[in-house]
Amino acid sequence: MELTAKNFQSAEEVRWCPGCGDYSILKQFTEVLASTGADPDRTVVVSGIGCSSRLPYYVDSYGIHSLHGRAPAVATGIKLANPDLDVWIITGDGDALSIGGNHLIHALRRNLNVPILLFNNEIYGLTKGQFSPTSREGQVTKSTPRGSVDHPLNPLTLALGAGATWVARSMDRSPAHLRDLLAQSQAHQGSALLEIYQNCNVFHDGAFEAWTDKATQALHAVFLEAGKPIAWGGTEPTHALAWNAGQPEVRALSRDFSLADAWIHDPSDRLKAFALAELEGELRPFGLLYAAKRPVFAAGQPAGTRPLREVLHSGRTWTVE
Amino acid sequence: MELTAKNFQSAEEVRWCPGCGDYSILKQFTEVLASTGADPDRTVVVSGIGCSSRLPYYVDSYGIHSLHGRAPAVATGIKLANPDLDVWIITGDGDALSIGGNHLIHALRRNLNVPILLFNNEIYGLTKGQFSPTSREGQVTKSTPRGSVDHPLNPLTLALGAGATWVARSMDRSPAHLRDLLAQSQAHQGSALLEIYQNCNVFHDGAFEAWTDKATQALHAVFLEAGKPIAWGGTEPTHALAWNAGQPEVRALSRDFSLADAWIHDPSDRLKAFALAELEGELRPFGLLYAAKRPVFAAGQPAGTRPLREVLHSGRTWTVE
Amino acid sequence: MERNVVVLLAGDSGDGIQLLGGQIVRAAAQSGRDVRTLSDFPAEIRAPQGTVSGVSGFQFRLAADSIHDPGARADCFVAFNAAAYTKYASQLKPGGLLLAASEGFDARSLALAKLPADADLLAEARAQFRVLEVPVKDLTLGALNEVSLGQRDKMRARNMLVLGILTWMYGMPTEVVETELHAVFRGDETNILAYKAGFNFAETLEVQDYRVALDRHDPERGTFKTINGSQAVALGLAAAAHQLGRPMLYSSYPITPASDILHELAKLQPEHVTVLQAEDEIAAVTSALGASFAGGLGVTASSGPGLSLKAEGLGLAVMTELPLVLIDVQRGGPSTGLPTKTEQSDLSQALHGRHGEAPLPVLAARTAADAFDTVLLAAKIAVECMTPVILLSDAYIAGSAQPWRIPEIDALPSITPPRGTAGEEAYARDAQGVRPWVAPGTPGGAHRIGGLEGEEGSGRISYDPANHQAMVRERAAKVDAAARLYGPLEIVQCCPEADTLVLAWGSTYGAVRSDVERRAAQGQNVDYIHLRHLHPLHPDLKPMVDRYRRVVVIEMNEGQLAHHLQGLWARPVESVCKTTGQPFTTEELAELWN
Amino acid sequence: MERNVVVLLAGDSGDGIQLLGGQIVRAAAQSGRDVRTLSDFPAEIRAPQGTVSGVSGFQFRLAADSIHDPGARADCFVAFNAAAYTKYASQLKPGGLLLAASEGFDARSLALAKLPADADLLAEARAQFRVLEVPVKDLTLGALNEVSLGQRDKMRARNMLVLGILTWMYGMPTEVVETELHAVFRGDETNILAYKAGFNFAETLEVQDYRVALDRHDPERGTFKTINGSQAVALGLAAAAHQLGRPMLYSSYPITPASDILHELAKLQPEHVTVLQAEDEIAAVTSALGASFAGGLGVTASSGPGLSLKAEGLGLAVMTELPLVLIDVQRGGPSTGLPTKTEQSDLSQALHGRHGEAPLPVLAARTAADAFDTVLLAAKIAVECMTPVILLSDAYIAGSAQPWRIPEIDALPSITPPRGTAGEEAYARDAQGVRPWVAPGTPGGAHRIGGLEGEEGSGRISYDPANHQAMVRERAAKVDAAARLYGPLEIVQCCPEADTLVLAWGSTYGAVRSDVERRAAQGQNVDYIHLRHLHPLHPDLKPMVDRYRRVVVIEMNEGQLAHHLQGLWARPVESVCKTTGQPFTTEELAELWN
Numbered sequence A, B: 001m002e003l004t005a006k007n008f009q010s011a012e013e014v015r016w017c018p019g020c021g022d023y024s025i026l027k028q029f030t031e032v033l034a035s036t037g038a039d040p041d042r043t044v045v046v047s048g049i050g051c052s053s054r055l056p057y058y059v060d061s062y063g064i065h066s067l068h069g070r071a072p073a074v075a076t077g078i079k080l081a082n083p084d085l086d087v088w089i090i091t092g093d094g095d096a097l098s099i100g101g102n103h104l105i106h107a108l109r110r111n112l113n114v115p116i117l118l119f120n121n122e123i124y125g126l127t128k129g130q131f132s133p134t135s136r137e138g139q140v141t142k143s144t145p146r147g148s149v150d151h152p153l154n155p156l157t158l159a160l161g162a163g164a165t166w167v168a169r170s171m172d173r174s175p176a177h178l179r180d181l182l183a184q185s186q187a188h189q190g191s192a193l194l195e196i197y198q199n200c201n202v203f204h205d206g207a208f209e210a211w212t213d214k215a216t217q218a219l220h221a222v223f224l225e226a227g228k229p230i231a232w233g234g235t236e237p238t239h240a241l242a243w244n245a246g247q248p249e250v251r252a253l254s255r256d257f258s259l260a261d262a263w264i265h266d267p268s269d270r271l272k273a274f275a276l277a278e279l280e281g282e283l284r285p286f287g288l289l290y291a292a293k294r295p296v297f298a299a300g301q302p303a304g305t306r307p308l309r310e311v312l313h314s315g316r317t318w319t320v321e
Numbered sequence C, D: 001m002e003r004n005v006v007v008l009l010a011g012d013s014g015d016g017i018q019l020l021g022g023q024i025v026r027a028a029a030q031s032g033r034d035v036r037t038l039s040d041f042p043a044e045i046r047a048p049q050g051t052v053s054g055v056s057g058f059q060f061r062l063a064a065d066s067i068h069d070p071g072a073r074a075d076c077f078v079a080f081n082a083a084a085y086t087k088y089a090s091q092l093k094p095g096g097l098l099l100a101a102s103e104g105f106d107a108r109s110l111a112l113a114k115l116p117a118d119a120d121l122l123a124e125a126r127a128q129f130r131v132l133e134v135p136v137k138d139l140t141l142g143a144l145n146e147v148s149l150g151q152r153d154k155m156r157a158r159n160m161l162v163l164g165i166l167t168w169m170y171g172m173p174t175e176v177v178e179t180e181l182h183a184v185f186r187g188d189e190t191n192i193l194a195y196k197a198g199f200n201f202a203e204t205l206e207v208q209d210y211r212v213a214l215d216r217h218d219p220e221r222g223t224f225k226t227i228n229g230s231q232a233v234a235l236g237l238a239a240a241a242h243q244l245g246r247p248m249l250y251s252s253y254p255i256t257p258a259s260d261i262l263h264e265l266a267k268l269q270p271e272h273v274t275v276l277q278a279e280d281e282i283a284a285v286t287s288a289l290g291a292s293f294a295g296g297l298g299v300t301a302s303s304g305p306g307l308s309l310k311a312e313g314l315g316l317a318v319m320t321e322l323p324l325v326l327i328d329v330q331r332g333g334p335s336t337g338l339p340t341k342t343e344q345s346d347l348s349q350a351l352h353g354r355h356g357e358a359p360l361p362v363l364a365a366r367t368a369a370d371a372f373d374t375v376l377l378a379a380k381i382a383v384e385c386m387t388p389v390i391l392l393s394d395a396y397i398a399g400s401a402q403p404w405r406i407p408e409i410d411a412l413p414s415i416t417p418p419r420g421t422a423g424e425e426a427y428a429r430d431a432q433g434v435r436p437w438v439a440p441g442t443p444g445g446a447h448r449i450g451g452l453e454g455e456e457g458s459g460r461i462s463y464d465p466a467n468h469q470a471m472v473r474e475r476a477a478k479v480d481a482a483a484r485l486y487g488p489l490e491i492v493q494c495c496p497e498a499d500t501l502v503l504a505w506g507s508t509y510g511a512v513r514s515d516v517e518r519r520a521a522q523g524q525n526v527d528y529i530h531l532r533h534l535h536p537l538h539p540d541l542k543p544m545v546d547r548y549r550r551v552v553v554i555e556m557n558e559g560q561l562a563h564h565l566q567g568l569w570a571r572p573v574e575s576v577c578k579t580t581g582q583p584f585t586t587e588e589l590a591e592l593w594n
């Protein structure tokens, strides 16, 4: 029997604020579970704590809403005990990057075979609006009434720096794009870090409007496609990136500089992926920045095989008869 | 009175294993304290736990041997309470990158004004020889009798990914180089991550021989100098790096490719620094990979100034007479 | 004449219930009534409008005399909508007054509250309560006829209309309220118009029968404000920093319900105080300790899970003998538990939750206002005894507002750091067992400290067995000696012939006190001591306790203090406890023991 | 004839002292003597050669009858060098035999040990002890004359020369030792030559006077090996995984002295067992819990600081009601403390160190061999009661080797997971209060768990007060019911007319048992129960305890169990304790109470 997104919706009442970007992510997530033929009996959604981390309750599969920041560690244990399970990690910018930063980088470097969906709303939602590691300098929040002084972490450069094998970005407001990346993250063999821009309409509304709003998206959002020039500006692109002496350069498309001259996106190029991830200004890339093959973790840690008798009798023994 | 390195040596008996690389680092450290005119009354050496983290005991200044992995957090508190102190962090590959990874990346992104000396010996020394996050795939240790399966973390790319403003590498066996980098790390305004290759002659002897041994150093160690071509091979360099379409390329120096064609090291170029940091094979860079200016953390977090009376009476009050 | 009245306000979280409650508290306090409150928020950030899970509640008790708790069941219940009624109807006393906003019971509201379309809640209500339907919406819109605002915006003033009605009903001085409203809303008349309309509605027309005139008690003199427990802690810390006259680092990681202290301090910006939102709780406690090493006072706060994470950091503070204040705003546990509910179940962990022999002083605040004083005592002990101190508060204290007389700065307790000149051995104890505080920057004071056992006096690493034994006992003795800084043991209630002693601690104070007073009034001979000092106990406590045949220990957990006291005293105590996430009510206590 | 003898071996950490000790243990055990040991390593990884801080010590007690402790002061002390002598001379009984390696007392050795060049240690020694100087170096080099090795390499066989002397002195069968040596060193004759030279030296020449012939006791039958506590835990876990027949994840972060369990398991590779060196202790416990959620058994181990860091993870295990075994190998605390020393000071934290009401079973192993059984019991309780379990061991147990009879697999206890079919409510308890274990992968079993309070039965999030109260009590009752899996209460020593009961737990077993037996032999009427079950207590314990006027609780901390028992029983117990980082000796206990 084919399952539909409905089959993956649990009976639990969804309790995010009306208008929260999490709704769309949940919807795309259940649709991708359905469309990729996920088996609810073998699907495990692991989260930490946060608004985002409530997601497992709303998905009719196995789920564990664990501890703040610890989802990657919990998922590691699950995968080691049963590598056949399809495990997903759901986390937030606070959960993954503040308290959970250490587990995140270790999951990435080990290449634990799990997609990691990082809902980035640049704020702590559940605890009612303190700044998070991705909050902007100067952002006014409950804990920074005079504006944050912390320099934000960039989840994508951090992931690349930690040795991640799959790094991408999408957003709550582009359902098709998000579904595509979710499916890709699942297909990747290894840790797949997918940052999802998610609007917290209560504590940091409109944070990502420049990239998510139809009106401005064409100007600021660069949708990456492997093998295609990195260009934007509408259905007919107006601008493109050039790879100029090892630095990205924004160029208006013109007779002097056509799409053929533009930087062709190659997700296997780690250094260029880092360059793209570093675009932190108005211009931001979406889609798959980087993907590489590396052995996955669980496979390298097989359970032992020595029979108990042999183990008990290992080493120097003697027998009294 | 001019202080000498001797003045910075405490009376505590040094208890590292004979032959340990830590001895040289300690020596260069006290010499740099002396040569840079450090004030022992205002110098604070903060460490976590590990062989490396024993260093504060041996330095006659203020020091705190704190908790495993937590030195960056302790140092943050010290700097916030008294920004005038010269605080150093001493840490190991386990201390900084395993249990302490989260505090490290947050210190770096905040640009806490502190040099961070990471003694990398690719092993847990103090706990007698388990693998660490920088141990190599296949490395046989007490906890990996069949060889480690974890993919190592690269401290330099991690630091760059976390937004570090100063990233460098040196080694125990090149005293002059190490002293130079120590002095530079101290001079930097912000977090200065200095990775120091340190030989643990008991549990992972010879790990860095390729780069530290006179015989092989010229072949494998690339000493970076700002504004100079990136070249190596002996007093007369035989090889250099080219920056070829945005990728580093090793070239033999020849008539076709002279030093003038080589990649000129520019520590302000973040992307190229990442490219250098990614050299994880036989060829490894030493020296300052990256340096940038960004406001330091403590300065952005001043103590409040509102007098107590005003604070107590803030908000809506009423008076009964 | 009535001596007190309990009122419950409830509506959607968007209805401004808490604001309304806040205004009433200030008006009541300024008019010489005592008042205690209890808030109940939805666990969700923004639950869907009109649903039961989105209901916000605010209970207050107004009284002619001084009172200690917000009361149990309500005399009057103002229900803004059907969901609020559904959630709280059982809290209204039989025969009590239900003041229902008509529009909140229409078909749409029933649907939002997931009730059948034909449910006639008010008809049902009439069977048990006196019901007064007030067309709050119509009255509000009518009052704001002239105002050029959309209907949606006008409706935001509904709560002020209700404020008007209540002000009149409980005979509070309208001048006071109006002055308040002018101050709060500055030029904006909308709310004041609605308020007046409510007041006039009540006076001229409908609610004459429901008026409850409360006597005024003779008000204490001074300058007042309302504070909740979070604000009290923030102010207490500001005062401690001032008294110490050194840097204070408040370092914490957000968690409900402790975060409000962080917000308050970030907002207040008191002198000497630096605020750090750390990357996690471990960084919070260890950075606070770093500040203490550097000669300031490190302070951190958290709730349940955060307390667990700080165990190792606290142990280092014990070993390095540095001052540190940790405030644990307890919530329902274990694990993530019931994050918005109250409980006293972290006591055992506060006493014992560190590896090795790591005793430290543990204090508990009883009310918001008391939290101010207790924080000051905690800081004093931390600094003067060079030790980490845990201060236990809870979600109930954190969230309940009460009027508070702002103290004179001259009257605040002193905080005197121990000697800190150079040349002293790092751990040379003074007569009270306190080591010096030689902060980096002190000329000639260079020394090293850490988590390894230190040699007596010098602090240098030592694995010597006799030294370890001595240091373990000296650290414990130093903590025991903190009791010298306690004030006299306060006996809350005292009957000459009592053979029963009630012991309680923390936020149960109001309810237990009311219960004990009721018992005393009814002739039951019980004495009552409310513990502020959980470790070390007050030196006068044990001799007192020995005089009673029966000791009853009341707390919101499964008997943690009772277990601890038996452990110390090896004598039986009776444990009266519950672990429901809800504070005790006096009614409940009346039934729980005899 | 002597019934037992205590021997202390000490030399530089490079001298192979521990290896020598290990050989003697195996030889003794195979020749029908009982033997108990105590190792003492330097805290440094490699302390400078010849220094006092670099001394490595190994004490053993050989006995004709079965014994329980390694003895207090030594009858014979083999000192390999001046530093060793300096460190341990006071451990040798007055009049005892000092066997001194001549070359270890030369000028160079004195200098390395920071002693004056003119110190004549052996002359001083003669005043108190019988001294036998043995030219160990010369004898070794002489024996290896024919071997083509450098002097340095030859000198590594010094310890085997001493083995030869001791083998002869204590009348152990040389065939057994030689077989051992052949097996250990394979073809390499060097060590065997040195051994034989030592044996011959002793037999033919010098040490006739010092021979102590020990009776043999009737040896137990079976296959044996020597194990220390770390090995015993590893083997116990292997056995538990086998009995459960499901995956086990052993996830831990290195820390002394717990790491040796990690090393053992990584080396042994038992079936079903996956070993993970996690990035920190929090990851260790939470990944173990993840494995348990996935239907395996999560196991983690640590020492002091790591236990503190695991508090939050344990709380989640309590709340999610998943099985988990945490082994805490206690060491000297608080904080980093005395990492290589032993202590029992984590008990209170094991009992209480989690926020909220979070009870869980706590067990303690008494010896290395006992650790094997206790680990199996811990795993059984964790799985059959669906609860985290803490097993307390300590540095002393971890490091002391003893002969152990390898059990038959058929005789191991069963471990039966609770029902786990789909369609059950996630928290529907069975008659014992145990929830089902429906692991991901079970068809139709999808459900969500987490750290928030769950509704009874369904496990869905619930903030309902009555539900919370019920769940708190049900979780506690489930833990209390774990006692059904205990064996009978074992009374170690029993005098018909005793009015004093001794209670102890953990690694004090050997010393306390010897002390109690000595008292009984001297006519003091004391009974003795050694507790394996610290929470819940054995159901038969309290009725037993009620029969005694006097209860003496012995432990290596400041009285943590005593406090807990008083807390539970509200009756006085006497606390006999010390916190020195050193195990009790029988001599010490004799003086500590009466």
Ligand SMILES: Cc1ncc(C[n+]2csc(CCOP(=O)(O)OP(=O)(O)O)c2C)c(N)n1
Pocket (backbone or CB within 6 Å): A049, A050, A051, A052, A053, A067, A068, A091, A092, A093, A094, A095, A096, A119, A121, A123, A124, A125, A126, A127, A132, C253, C254, C255, C256, C281, C305, C306, C309, C336
């Ligand atoms: C150990 C611990 N510390 C703190 C908290 C409180 N807490 C819960 S969620 C959260 C931050 C959530 O932020 P984020 O991960 O960005 O999720 P969001 O709510 O924004 O989706 C915090 C601080 C907790 N539950 N546990």
Ligand SMILES: Cc1ncc(C[n+]2csc(CCOP(=O)(O)OP(=O)(O)O)c2C)c(N)n1
Pocket (backbone or CB within 6 Å): B049, B050, B051, B052, B053, B067, B068, B091, B092, B093, B094, B095, B096, B119, B121, B123, B124, B125, B126, B127, B132, D253, D254, D255, D256, D281, D305, D306, D309, D336
């Ligand atoms: C919380 C905690 N966990 C574990 C340990 C044990 N421990 C001490 S040092 C160390 C690792 C040291 O490795 P590294 O930082 O590389 O330092 P090195 O000894 O190699 O210089 C560990 C695991 C500890 N002291 N505290």
Ligand code: SF4
Pocket (backbone or CB within 6 Å): A015, A016, A017, A019, A020, A021, A022, A051, A052, A121, A125, A126, A199, A200, A201, A202, A203, C045, C046
């Ligand atoms: S607080 Fe923000 S992130 Fe959380 S549910 Fe509401 S809108 Fe969404």
Ligand code: SF4
Pocket (backbone or CB within 6 Å): B015, B016, B017, B019, B020, B021, B022, B051, B052, B121, B125, B126, B199, B200, B201, B202, B203, D045, D046
């Ligand atoms: S164990 Fe290694 S790192 Fe530690 S002191 Fe010895 S040689 Fe140095």
Ligand SMILES: [Mg+2]
Pocket (backbone or CB within 6 Å): A050, A092, A093, A094, A119, A120, A121, A122, A123, A124, A125, A132
């Ligand atoms: Mg967020």
Ligand SMILES: [Mg+2]
Pocket (backbone or CB within 6 Å): B050, B092, B093, B094, B119, B120, B121, B122, B123, B124, B125, B132
């Ligand atoms: Mg290391």
